Amino acid sequence: MQDTIPLTLVPSRESEAVVAPHSYYDEVWQRFRQDRTAVVSLGVLVLIVVCAAAAPLLTSHDPLQGDIAHRLLSIGTAGHILGTDEQGRDMLARLLYGARLSLLAGIVPVFLATIIGTAIGTVSGYAGRVIGAVLMRIMDVCYAFPAILLAIAMVASLGAGVANSILALSIVFIPPIARVAESATRQIVVQEYIEAARVSGASTFLVIVDQLLPNVFSPIFVYASGLVGLSIVAASGLSYLGLGAAPPTPEWGAMLNSLQASIYVQPVVVALPGFFIFVTSVAFNVLSNTLRDALDVKGTTRN
């Protein structure tokens, strides 16, 4: 192995080496936590997820077991803190268990669409020319339909159910994510470090996975986190229309549907599932907005 070259003119090598290395994501977190709204949103989301996961520990009521004698109790009733629904089922229990399905039906489609959309987008962006053009025009065709309408049409043809609603929403979200991934990829592939990676003799797969993906991840992640809010609303919407979770399964959208007849009796109780859909969706949107700012490196100076 070669000797090191004695070097003059490298200023303050020793002192520089002491500076703590910190990655891009360290900086992102620094910026993120300066936004109090976003931190609160993150806290709310964590709380909802934890409560959904720990539902059996937080309530002793069975979300499916009704009690005709205690229908539509108001909020604050002893034993039923959030009241009961039209069949006398405990609202707190139903909201907690319902959160599981609502979150699942909202997040899973975005997760799946992100994986597939990113693969399609990066490949078209990297390959360019014919492959890229063909793939992206196919995406554009899907893009032409309004998201909710396409999802409804798909579930209607596949048959109602949570699995089909997740599948339909995944397919609906693939084109926009693919488009974000493709445009991000096209910006990155012209950078010299991608060329440098190709010069080094790396396979196309390694270049995409090691060099490209970490750089296109940020815009995709920001976009996907914003989609979760929409996805939760859409999933609840499908359930509300009777295309998602089937009663008596607790799910926020389905609960809204079954409760709506009682809106003049217990308006606050009826609004609860809607409130949770709203809060979760807004929290994801706030998170996404702050992430957009926090992930943007262009505002920072280099040295």
Added chain:
Amino acid sequence: MIDLTETGPAPFAESTPFLSVRNLRKQFPVKLGFRKTGYVSAVDDVSFDVMKGETLGIVGESGCGKSTTARLLLRLIEPDDGQVSFDGRDIRGGGRDEVRLLRRGIQMVFQDPYTSVNPRMSIGDNVAFPMKAHGIGKNERHERTEVLLEQVGLHRHHASYFPHQMSGGQLQRVNIARALALQPRLVICDEPVSALDKSIQAQVLNLLKDLQEQLQLTYLFISHDLNVVEYMSDHVLVMYLGHVVEACSSEALYREPLHPYSQVLLSSIPKVDAEAREPVASLSGDIPSPLNPPSGCRFRTRCPFAMDICAKERPIMRQPEPGHGVACHLYDTVPATRSA
């Protein structure tokens, strides 16, 4: 200890060129919608030799085909025509594996230190990536990365840094370290210092020179800065619109440029010494569009000595002095030679 490049000494190391390029040609189609409306002639009939351990400088205005030539040699772009042999082997043709092998032997230092280093990877990962691409184990990569960083004048602790924590000069050192990771024998430097401050330029150029001596590297040094090329190169190629117009030793070019274009280029270097200043011959007009290059000699539209023949015939490379090639009709009396 890894050895990526051991092939034994070449039998005629001193007499045969290390890198030999003949009649290299590349045209880029220009498309309007689906119709091809023409071609940009980026590199046209370029020939040169580089000897082992020497530096060949390539100068010319932007758009003259310098960088395209570099990318053709690395097969980042496939040439339309021409022969390239590197260390006695023809590098044209051959599949993916041969390109990989070629790229072990030829590496490149890029122009912009900020965009040529991956911002999401640590410095160490950036430097180690070529080794990862060639399947070298993690521990070995790690060890070698530290050696490389120190070789280019950085500290081994810099491996854990991220690009945004380093200066342009430091990043260019990282760029060089990465280019050396596979122990190449030919390094193509594509404007390696043009994005840096003057003071940093000198450091990086000296580093490149030291490394060349120590590792017996051969350089292809591309720049538009004549002073930098003079400092670095043994031989110089002057390019204009995809053609080589003059090829000679660095010393000869700066002492007595023969081609009118080289003469203008050299007279445009600012000189500190007032006595040495000559009236600056400036070029009139813009560089012609490579889409529709002038017939005959491509420089004729801006040449102060343009004659009738210049529009009709493309000048061939002649050697008015031994080892000094020039493609210009002013030297038509000199018998033709193949190349410099």
